[in-house]
Amino acid sequence: MALLASNSSPPHSRASSSRKRWIAGAGLVAALVLWRGVDDFARAHLFLINRSPSLPNWAYFVERGALPARGQVAFFLPPRNALVEAHFGKRPSPFGKIALGMPGDVIEHRGDDVVLIRAPSGNDPRQGTRSVIGHMKPLSAAGEVLAPGPVGRIPEGCYYMGSAHKDGFDSRYAAIGFVCRRQIVGVARGVLL
Numbered sequence: 528m529a530l531l532a533s534n535s536s537p538p539h540s541r542a543s544s545s546r547k548r549w550i551a552g553a554g555l556v557a558a559l560v561l562w563r564g565v566d567d568f569a570r571a572h573l574f575l576i577n578r579s580p581s582l583p584n585w586a587y588f589v590e591r592g593a594l595p596a597r598g599q600v601a602f603f604l605p606p607r608n609a610l611v612e613a614h615f616g617k618r619p620s621p622f623g624k625i626a627l628g629m630p631g632d633v634i635e636h637r638g639d640d641v642v643l644i645r646a647p648s649g650n651d652p653r654q655g656t657r658s659v660i661g662h663m664k665p666l667s668a669a670g671e672v673l674a675p676g677p678v679g680r681i682p683e684g685c686y687y688m689g690s691a692h693k694d695g696f697d698s699r700y701a702a703i704g705f706v707c708r709r710q711i712v713g714v715a716r717g718v719l720l
Contacts, residue, residue: 602621602623626688630681631683
């Protein structure tokens with residue numbers, strides 16, 4: 528008597544094979560969802576390393592396209608000029624500074640001091656107050672002349688970006704000036720020490 532070969536698998540073998548395909552399919556879907564989430568995060572954020580002593584932290588997660596509120600760290604593309612190019616190259620990395628002055632605020636120079644006069648806004652109890660937000664130096668560490676930055680009312684869509692560091696290269700100098708919306712890369716949303 529000859530045995531006939533059977534193409535059918537035992538029932539437990541079919542169930543096991545079906546379960547493996549389901550797990551593999553679910554794993555593939557989970558991987559795609561995870562990849563999409565990581566991709567969306569990467570498109571909306573940057574990871575930037577701070578190479579300057581003017582900010583206290585060494586690395587930041589930055590939300591692309593966000594505009595700063597007063598006191599927030601924001602990253603921007605510096606203007607193209609000889610001083611920036613001499614120190615940072617033809618294609619400098621974004622600068623990270625603090626939004627100290629907002630549209631409508633007024634900037635004055637009193638000797639070497641940069642003074643901010645806060646514009647009225649809502650229920651701000653500090654409106655109209657004056658505060659020194661920086662000190663200007665006449666020369667860079669390399670001996671280059673540092674022209675004072677802009678004064679007057681900060682235009683709509685622009686910011687005074689600065690830091691408390693004595694050697695900060697920021698809006699206190701004409702080579703940087705007010706930083707406007709088109710220059711803003713984004714706002715720091717996370718800080719790594």
